[in-house]
Amino acid sequence: MDQHVQLLVSEVQQRLKLDQYFLKRYNIFHEKGESKQAVYVLSMEWFPTEMVGNERGNDKQDLNPTGTVVVEIDFHNKTLYQLVFVGDVSHPQAKELFPSPKKAEVIDWVEETTGLTFGKQFMINYENKKEFRFSAAIDHIPVLPLGTIQVKFNSSGELTMFSIDGLFPTEDQVVWEPFSLLPKKVEHLFKQHLKLFEVPIEKDEKWLPVLGIAELYVRNRDEQTLEYPFLNKSVINLPLEWSSPLEEPFHKKEDIDLSTEVTLKQAIANETHPDQKPVTEAESKIVIEQAKDVMRREYPKESSKWLIHTIYRKNSYLIAELRPIQKSAKVISRKISVIISPTTLQAINYIDNNGLLEMFNEYTSSDNVIVSAEDAFNKLWDHITIKPVYVYHPNEDTYYLYGEIDSEYVINATTGETVYMRELE
Numbered sequence: 001m002d003q004h005v006q007l008l009v010s011e012v013q014q015r016l017k018l019d020q021y022f023l024k025r026y027n028i029f030h031e032k033g034e035s036k037q038a039v040y041v042l043s044m045e046w047f048p049t050e051m052v053g054n055e056r057g058n059d060k061q062d063l064n065p066t067g068t069v070v071v072e073i074d075f076h077n078k079t080l081y082q083l084v085f086v087g088d089v090s091h092p093q094a095k096e097l098f099p100s101p102k103k104a105e106v107i108d109w110v111e112e113t114t115g116l117t118f119g120k121q122f123m124i125n126y127e128n129k130k131e132f133r134f135s136a137a138i139d140h141i142p143v144l145p146l147g148t149i150q151v152k153f154n155s156s157g158e159l160t161m162f163s164i165d166g167l168f169p170t171e172d173q174v175v176w177e178p179f180s181l182l183p184k185k186v187e188h189l190f191k192q193h194l195k196l197f198e199v200p201i202e203k204d205e206k207w208l209p210v211l212g213i214a215e216l217y218v219r220n221r222d223e224q225t226l227e228y229p230f231l232n233k234s235v236i237n238l239p240l241e242w243s244s245p246l247e248e249p250f251h252k253k254e255d256i257d258l259s260t261e262v263t264l265k266q267a268i269a270n271e272t273h274p275d276q277k278p279v280t281e282a283e284s285k286i287v288i289e290q291a292k293d294v295m296r297r298e299y300p301k302e303s304s305k306w307l308i309h310t311i312y313r314k315n316s317y318l319i320a321e322l323r324p325i326q327k328s329a330k331v332i333s334r335k336i337s338v339i340i341s342p343t344t345l346q347a348i349n350y351i352d353n354n355g356l357l358e359m360f361n362e363y364t365s366s367d368n369v370i371v372s373a374e375d376a377f378n379k380l381w382d383h384i385t386i387k388p389v390y391v392y393h394p395n396e397d398t399y400y401l402y403g404e405i406d407s408e409y410v411i412n413a414t415t416g417e418t419v420y421m422r423e424l425e
Contacts, residue, residue, distance in 0.1 A: 002264055008042055011078065012071055017093055021046035021069055028075060030262045030273055038276075040075035040267040075267050080113055083162040090158035098159035106132050106151055114149070114164060121168050122149060130154070136168045143169060143390040143399060144217075167392060174399045179388040181220055181403035183381075189218060189225060190384060190405060191377055196413060198330045198366050199424050207330060208424065209366040211376035212410035213384075217391060220401040226391065236284075238308045239325060240292050245300030250293075253348040256339065258315045274342060275313040283318060283345070287311050290347040291320040291338040298350070306336070316342050332357060367414040376411040379418050383409040 001009070009023055024047045031039040046069040064070065066087030073080055091097055099105035107118050116122050123140050126133040136147030147166030154160045193216050198207040217226040279287075291308055299306075309323045318340035323333065334357060339349040384407045390399040412419050 004268065005042070005264065008073065008075070008078065009044065012044065012073060013046075016069070016071065016083070017091070017097060018046050018069065020049050020092060022049055024068075028262050028264060028267045029260045030266070031260060038270055038272050040262065040270065041072050041081060042075045042267075044071045044073075045069075046071065076270060079115075080162070081164055083159075085160040088154040088160050090154060090156075090160050094158035101129060101132075101153040101157050103127060103132070110134065110149060110151065113162070114168075116168055121170075122147070136166060138169050138174055138390045138399060141388050141390055141401075143167075143392065145392060169390065169392070169399050173392075173397060174390065175221075175401065177220060177401055179220060179401060179403070181218060181223075181386055181388075183384070183386060186218055186223075186386060186403065186405055187381075189216065189223070190381070191373075193225075193405075194373055194377055194380070196329055196369065196373075200330075200332070200360055200363060201424065205362055206364045207360075207366045209329070209369050209413040210410040210419070210424070211371060211373065211413050212380070212421070213405065213407055216405045217389070217402045218405060219391075220388075220403060226402065235310050236308055238288065239304060240295055240306050240308060240322070242292060242296050242303045244296075246293060246296040248297065250297040250347070250350070252350070256317070256349055260315070274316040277313065279311050279313065279318065284311055286345045287318050287320050287338075287340050290340055290345070291322065294338050294347050294350055295322070295336075313342075318342060318345075332360070369413040371411055371413045371416045375416065376413075379411055379416075380407055380409060383407045383418070 005026065009026070012018070013021075013023075024045045026042060026044045029041045029043060031041055045064055047065065048067045051065065051067075064086045067089045068086040069091070070082065070084040070086065071080070072082035085091065099109040103124070107124075110116070110122075111118055119137070119140055121137065122134045123137040123142075124132065125135050130153045132151045134149040136143045145166060147164075147168045149164045150161065151159065152161040190213060193213050194211060195213070196209055196211050198209050200206075201208050218224070219226065288308060288311075295302065295306060305325055306322045307325050308320050310321045312319055312321070320338040320340065322336040322338065328334070335353050337351045338347055339351070340346065341348050384405060387404045387406075389402050389404045391402045392399050408421050409418055410421050410424075411417070
């Protein structure tokens, strides 16, 4: 074992008092966070020493037996990311090392373990006798993307799981300002984003048209709107056109490596995750041509029917996400993702979600719409909510205050009835 890893392993063993366990295996992973900082994770699986004769050296044993301790820490700053006791069997000294399932004790232990401050950086979302869930916050105001903390206990009140995932803000990342988005101030934005869409009703096997609003985020300082899922993606909406097909069929390469495991050398170098690098203009041009070539081979008659919606990186690969030019009102829409090799910049695969949509082939078309957008607005206005939320902008490493405009209700466009959205699920 490398000396650097050995030091980390010894420190974890001492910190968690794992004297009655032996290290069965370890791996190093590279995780892409929302920030620009690299996250290298050392994952360790510790077996109880009573299993030495049966398990040591059995590298084909994939499943962790009851009593195993899984520990994940940051390779560089040693932050504890995950602690799991397999089979609900906790540490022999659990009551000395960890808190009891009392809220005050759990919060104190989480603060001590993470270095975060309750209220200022995280808040509680759910609790019962055996589980506590927390999320990232700024002075009790939620943030996006979500940062989560989870703590679980067994029936004996012993800790069996701790995990922390995502970003948690620091004071120097926050643009402080009072929340000022009153309903009247965003009324015009609500009207602009009120849309007709169709939802699948399983019991009737039909598409029901409704009028409603998807989650909309409005910046507090200047009322700029944001479709949050595309914050980290370059939206280009470029139509794809060609005059002739390509005769040779596209050959998919199935051996796509989605593993995040890295070598010790890579971890020590602490390089930026490939997914965190911006897509350059030169790369975009190549990706566009590669996506077009795939379409000319696989969908030769569909020129001018598709556009490249966005280009982004995922698992080190470049992805071109294609959508139909003619938008569908259905909440589940067609999409093709073309996967580009990061080394050769050649298309190696594509994924068409048409197979998923085929399950709705027998659903009947929607009924006639009788409700206007104005009528729907008047009925929904009393049901909208405007909640403050801080949204992280990775390019600036800054949190800005937004208002989340949402409604749990929609208008049945065929009857005018106000419907609780979850009743349609």
